[in-house]
Amino acid sequence: MFAATALQNDLRPAPPQRHQGISLAEILSALSFALDLTEGAVPGHAQRSCLIGMRLGRKLGLSATELAQLYYALLLKDVGCSSNAARLCQIIGGGDERRVKAGVKLEDWTRPDRPKWSTLKLLWNTVRPGSGALVRTAAIARIGLTQHRNNEEMITLRCDRGAHILRKLGLGDSAAEAVRGLDEHWDGSGYPERRIGSAIPIASRILAIAQHLDAFASETGTQNAIDVLRERSGRWFDPKLVHIAEHLHRQQELWWDALSITPESETRAAVLNLAPPSVAQLEAADIDLICEAFADVVDAKSTFTYRHSMGVTDAAILIARELKLGPERQRIVHRAALLHDIGKLRVPNSILDKPGKLNAEEWRVVQEHPRLTREILSRISSFEELARIAGAHHEKLDGTGYPDRLTADSLPLEARIIAVADIYGALTEDRPYRPGLALDEVRSIMARDIPHKLDADCYEALLRCVS
Numbered sequence: 001m002f003a004a005t006a007l008q009n010d011l012r013p014a015p016p017q018r019h020q021g022i023s024l025a026e027i028l029s030a031l032s033f034a035l036d037l038t039e040g041a042v043p044g045h046a047q048r049s050c051l052i053g054m055r056l057g058r059k060l061g062l063s064a065t066e067l068a069q070l071y072y073a074l075l076l077k078d079v080g081c082s083s084n085a086a087r088l089c090q091i092i093g094g095g096d097e098r099r100v101k102a103g104v105k106l107e108d109w110t111r112p113d114r115p116k117w118s119t120l121k122l123l124w125n126t127v128r129p130g131s132g133a134l135v136r137t138a139a140i141a142r143i144g145l146t147q148h149r150n151n152e153e154m155i156t157l158r159c160d161r162g163a164h165i166l167r168k169l170g171l172g173d174s175a176a177e178a179v180r181g182l183d184e185h186w187d188g189s190g191y192p193e194r195r196i197g198s199a200i201p202i203a204s205r206i207l208a209i210a211q212h213l214d215a216f217a218s219e220t221g222t223q224n225a226i227d228v229l230r231e232r233s234g235r236w237f238d239p240k241l242v243h244i245a246e247h248l249h250r251q252q253e254l255w256w257d258a259l260s261i262t263p264e265s266e267t268r269a270a271v272l273n274l275a276p277p278s279v280a281q282l283e284a285a286d287i288d289l290i291c292e293a294f295a296d297v298v299d300a301k302s303t304f305t306y307r308h309s310m311g312v313t314d315a316a317i318l319i320a321r322e323l324k325l326g327p328e329r330q331r332i333v334h335r336a337a338l339l340h341d342i343g344k345l346r347v348p349n350s351i352l353d354k355p356g357k358l359n360a361e362e363w364r365v366v367q368e369h370p371r372l373t374r375e376i377l378s379r380i381s382s383f384e385e386l387a388r389i390a391g392a393h394h395e396k397l398d399g400t401g402y403p404d405r406l407t408a409d410s411l412p413l414e415a416r417i418i419a420v421a422d423i424y425g426a427l428t429e430d431r432p433y434r435p436g437l438a439l440d441e442v443r444s445i446m447a448r449d450i451p452h453k454l455d456a457d458c459y460e461a462l463l464r465c466v467s
Helices: 024-039 045-060 064-075 081-091 097-104 117-126 133-145 147-168 173-180 202-220 222-231 239-250 264-272 284-299 308-322 327-339 342-346 360-367 369-377 381-390 413-428 439-447 456-466
Strands: none
Touching (some): 024 081, 024 264, 045 064, 064 202, 081 284, 097 117, 342 369, 439 456
């Protein structure tokens, strides 16, 4: 799909490029914020890692083709991250898996026999929430005893899925293998294949260091990031790359626009200015494929949302066609439906998969996801209208929806279509608290909200298509 062949020479910040339409770099850098949500990372983590990693690759002397592959691997290194969320939540007994994912990046999990106090504190605050001390202690002990097995399972799920998505997008085997080897360690203590030294792809080694540097710099400062990098040199990280990172740090060339305190607009401009020029603009079908890939990322987060985004998209397109929307409006419906729940990547699986009723705080977290959807998609210059439509899928015509309590006058037809399709999908799918409902029951439930909450024309169009 996308050919990656060349890179501009200067890695220093430059004025933002102006794009006609959508470039591959623009859409991937924007959607990378959704991956940061899933990992519990400081927002902009993927973009900052991209700047750091590209500087390492350039200093190492990688070719233009290798740098291009590295660029996309850095932006999408976490694209498989949602695939292990449900399993991790299960392992920690219903705690916030996002908190664990963020915390574990700062811990040396390869030494369970010598746990640090910070590691134990992280587990104590996340494992089996609400349980007594004895239950929690026993659960932590079990996690320690099974840590290597659990790590291998979690990392293999994530890395295999990430590599699969990069191949699906046509970004090349080198980029895919770079993502698959993200968690390999120089001394063979990593996963999924326990590769040692130079058997680990060079791009994977760069990804690992870039990820480490940003995670530590964002939480504990740049000097501590370098100190821990040096301490793990030869164990986790390639000593040659560690030396390069230290050199760039001393020369004050490592962190340009790559700190969490840097305005996001400046970081993103620097990332876009590093974009391989071979894919200046995307065709419509390419954009659709990227939207589908990120819909898969969203749906993979929970076993109860498997194919939800695709199901909502199928229903929404049926409604749009029944209402005789033109091809361009159908395309907007298609993309908005695919990405309507991308903000839900921030919602912990302890909430998504909860079998009982949500409490007030949990419900507040859920209600934020449409706003996050809108914010993420608004980062793409030509997605402004699509962002508003996708972010309104829980609004109601009478103003009782969320997050903004919009009313009928503010809800275009495309948003009304997706709202109806989303409710239909949610009712017909299995949920933690009930199995999917039969069509007659779905019809009865949805009819109660016609016409004051849901659009009557959209509802009737749906019924004509599914009855």
